[in-house]
Amino acid sequence: MKKIALLTNGVFPFVVGGMQKHSYALAKNFANSKINVDVYHFRKEENKTIALNQYFSDEELRRINFIEITFPVFRHFIGHYIYASFCYSKALYENVINKDYDCIYAQGFTSWYFLKREASLKVKLITNLHGLEMYQPSINLKNKLEQCLLKIPAKKIIQNSKANISLGGKLTSILYTNGAPENSVIELPNGIDDSWIIDENAIAALNQEGLKFLFVGRYERRKGIEELLEVIERTISNENYEISFIGPIPKNKQIDHPRVMFKGLIADVDLLKNEFLNADILVCPSYSEGMPTVILEAMASGCAIIATNVGAVSTMVDDQNGWLIEGDIKIGLDRVITEALHLDEKELRDKKLVSINRVSEKFTWERVIKQTIEAIYHIKY
Template identity: 35%
Template sequence: MHIALLTDGISPFVTGGMQRHSYHLAKKLLARGVKITLVHAVDHSDEIPSEGTVKEVLNAPEGMLSVVGLHFPKGMRMPGHYLRESYQYSCAIFEALKDEWVKFDFIYAKGFSAWCLLERKKKGFHSAPVGVKFHGYEMFQKSANLKGRLEQYMLRPPVVFNNRNANVVFSYGGQITEIIRKIGVAENQIIEIGSGVDDNWIVNEPKPESYVRKFIFVGRDERRKGVKELMAVSDVFAETKTEMHWVGPVYQSKATANNFHYFHGEIRDSEELKSIIDKCQVLIAPSHSEGMPNVILEAMARGLAVISTKVGAIPDMISDINGRLIPPANEKLLQKAIRQLAEMPEDELMKLRMESIKLVNQKFSWDSVADKTLEAIRRVTYSINQLEKENQKTS
């Protein structure tokens, strides 16, 4: 099996959830004997890592990984610049692999990376089957403000094009699958596979609770992440004598002035992040729109209960069994959920925390994700090959 993995970045060279997903997917597929041609990008101002460096990072067996490194295009900061840059990047990928598209058994494309290829295929260009993976489909979810809605409207048409013209579409499940159906992708073209968390994040049991119950938020200061709503109810931590820990570029000036908030800033070192998470018992992720957030999976893997919202694929991860699920942008219910878990007896909260670890082991380990992905790709390629053989017989 030879797979082309197209992505706009891969960890640790580019940070982000999609980039971590690309890293783990590549590494796990290589470990399963899959040959991979990896196309990835770094920022225009960064040096492209050598093929040897990438192979070392992915622990690639000899002869099993080819790497094409590109710079992500630099554009003018004008409305629509991300779309223009993404299209340009997809065209650079097309040119880089121009003579190889038919050599692959399958093409796994993150985001817009196969956009140019899909345009060519629509006009008759021949290539291996293409599966696309858009992580969050936030452009079809509820936006927190007018600026976000305008950005969504711009993104929707090209996302629809890429989804409708791919052979298959990978979904995290839950509301993500509903969105994919609504934009015109047939049921038999949707492959539901959740995301995963690396084995070194998964613990056997949660850390014991300290004398003060601790909540944590991990994420960027983006409107869609629900920081505004969480800040608005922040007095509840003083009222319940619990602590709220903030990890990421969230600034203290935005918080209610009291001694129950701790701001750690942005943390990139995974061991340092684990250390902070391990001191907490509950993650709060009050997003307006999401795919399947890595931060929730990682917190669950460390044995935290989770308060989050009914968006994206989060309902497949969180329920009353391991936390609380509330509607987005609802401060009243957010405060109620925080108060419930703040006042919950320690043994009851421990049951929720144990369930988080159990769910990760059952559904969200990267070994499980890689096995399901490879099995799905084999089914797709077999079906398409059989169909082509039938067409050749009748032609």
């Protein structure tokens, strides 16, 4: 395999998000595997001046070609994002149609316009819908409506793609339940650069002031932040722990307590790594997820994990390295935080060790990119 087209709804650092970080890592690791990559993407206006050489080596940049495609913007109407995604996919198609690739790797909805026209392309098209949040539990009526709209392109992509990538866990059954052709689903996990993985001797000793919990993410209803904040308000004064929030949490949602810290968005990777290294337990109480990079980052940094059993989370977290919450999130958080607070130091350290070893054995990008390249070679058309 000599050349791949990577279609993505933005790529880190020009656009921040889970899919965008995944696209960034794919581009880097394809390049490091001596495969040329055309990255079709858009970037936000405020990030136009970001220099590529801050994030990619010279050797990587010799194999990566960035092609900017404008993501269309329309006035807000019901379904405006769906229509914009279709138009973006069409623009991608028009840029790819006359080029020769060994494979087209399409993230999110980017393959939508290609599907009924694939016969005219002398290429191999595979799609990765990532978290499939539209098929996971809804939170409220607004979320349910959004999910119904997102199912329109998702269903077409799932049912018409010759190859659907699943991050694993519950996502594979979601794909097949919603019409993925027989044997079309390829399980390929998310990954993390091995520079994140600490030596087990670097695991911090338990602080005398108690456990240090950490939440990393943006304020979004499906992330379960409101449930987490409610549990903290109820327990923080009576229990010996502290918690830090990394991400843009609105001021009116923040708790005023000396052991609850809101540190805002931290973009600097080294500073972010320090936050993970200083924490004992990452809390990820989402209603829906794919395979969050933040969990892999926390595991690689020696954290135990509290998370809901959604998406592909169960491939990373179990009772050996943390706690999986089933059912009601508030009840689950109450229970597992209490359990965590009553662990002795050895039990907590054992969970942290499992996190580090599991990432090392299963989820490094060195391993994942080999699996990805092998899977692409074996797709039957």
